[in-house]
Amino acid sequence: MKAFMDNDFLLHSETAQRLYHEYAKDMPIIDYHCHLSQQDIYENKTYNNLTEVWLYGDHYKWRAMRANGIEEKYVTGGEGVSDYDRFLAYARTVPMTLGNPLYHWSHLELRRLFGIEELINEKNAPIIWEKANAKLQGGGFSVRDFIRDAGVEVVCTTDDPADSLEHHALLAQEKDLGFQVLPSFRPDKSLEINRGTFVEYIGKLGAAAGVNIASYDDLLQALEKRVRYFHEVGSRVSDHGLDYMPWAESTREEAAEIFARGLRGESVTLEEEKKYKAHTLVFLGELYAELGWSMQLHMNAHRNNNARKFAQLGPDTGFDSISDSPVAVPVVRFLSRLDENDKLPRTILYSLNPSDNNVIASLIGSFQGGGIPGKIQLGSAWWFNDTKDGMLEQLKSLANMGLLSRFVGMLTDSRSFLSYTRHEYFRRIFCNLIGEWVENGEAPNEIEALGELVQAVCYNNAKAYFRF
DSSP states (O other): OOOTTTTTOOOOSSSHHHHIIIIIIIIIIOSOOOOOHHHHHHHOOOOOSSHHHHTTTTTHHHHHHHTTOHHHHTTTOOOOOOHHHHHHHHHHHHGTTTHHHHHHHHHHHHHHHHHOOOOOSSTTTHHHHHHHHHHHTSSSHHHHHHHHHHTTEHHHHOOOTOOOHHHHHHHOOOOSSEEEEEEEEEHHHHTTTTTHHHHHHHHHHHHHTTOOOSSHHHHHHHHHHHHHHHHHTOOOOEEEEEEOOOOOOHHHHHHHHHHHHHTOOOOOOHHHHHHHHHHHHHHHHHHHHHTTTEEEEOEEEEEEOOOHHHHOSSSOOOOHHHEOOOOOOHHHHHHHEEEEEEEEOOEEEEEESGGGGHHHHHGGGGGGGGTBTEEEEOOOOHHHHHGGHHHHHHHHHHHHHHHHGGGOOOOOOOTTTTTTTHHHHHHHHHHHHHHOOOOOHHHOOHHHHHHHHHIIIIIHHHHHHHHO
């Protein structure tokens, strides 16, 4: 029987162990998609206690606590509830998460970042609280320390086109930072024409771009100005959160008429919404290609399912799920439209629905080329899929239908500065998969060649692909 989460955790063969310890473990990290705060990084935020850094804003943990019967005031905070009360509620929950990646993640976070080896449970909660807080208050545990200690080279935050990027600009001036912090262009709010906040947001976007947006042409001008500003500040990546992949044929005139109605506060039909979104996405995709950016499309999230909780707590609080909107036809038509004029940028396609893995893995093969290895990517398993099984299924789909050796690897997609341990989790799972193939005689036992493959997927491919 192996010890719980020992040095060879998840590594079930000698080959896997060698690949991880000799090749993967110490590779730098390029975290090309996350939701960390640029302001927190600039201000080098510190934390008063473990709850602040461990539970604030972590909707993964919040969902588990609710499922364990924890009252909401102990989950997201409430009157009369201390941070220790919230920590204790999560410590009671962790033993119940066995089988959920949170069980491993939570222990990895305490072990790697705080050196705390105790099992997380209610009995051990007081000593864990005391040890972690002593570390936090003793120095060396600020936001920048977490990033540097994890070996992170690049952090790509997620930023709205209307954001000033003031903290990105300030961070770029620091000579001894030790890592890059770059913005990612996320124009979702400019596409959501049927949301009640659309008109207000367009005004905000126009003010940021210095454009009075009174027409669709004005909108495109404003978006282009912001893309080019992001480029100046260092952005080389866009990111789109698409609840469904929109596609409908339209002319510029149709898109303009639909936008005009949206700007007047009128609702448009779903088909019209698809036309507006698709036309705007094509415009942006061509612009990304011109600038040499990589485009990320995150599809098939069903967000804010609980209307009562959304009204009470707002978005990103743990009330989302997997959606099942079709991806094959709209994605193919979108990519094909960009490819017609040789304006298809490097593109990473993610679907929250794991049933789409094989669909995406097969369709990306139709758009590879241009002398760019892995130009179109099946994105890493994310959100509900960054489990052991979810990662393996994504890796196997890509290996079966494409080139696993050209995969750009893992990201955190997180709001927590402790989440870099997810890269370790991925690397162990990946090395074990390769090791399993070797042990079964499905791959040659050429450790140096396999080590190069492992290092490519862990770091080198991303470095070459994004060209930060």
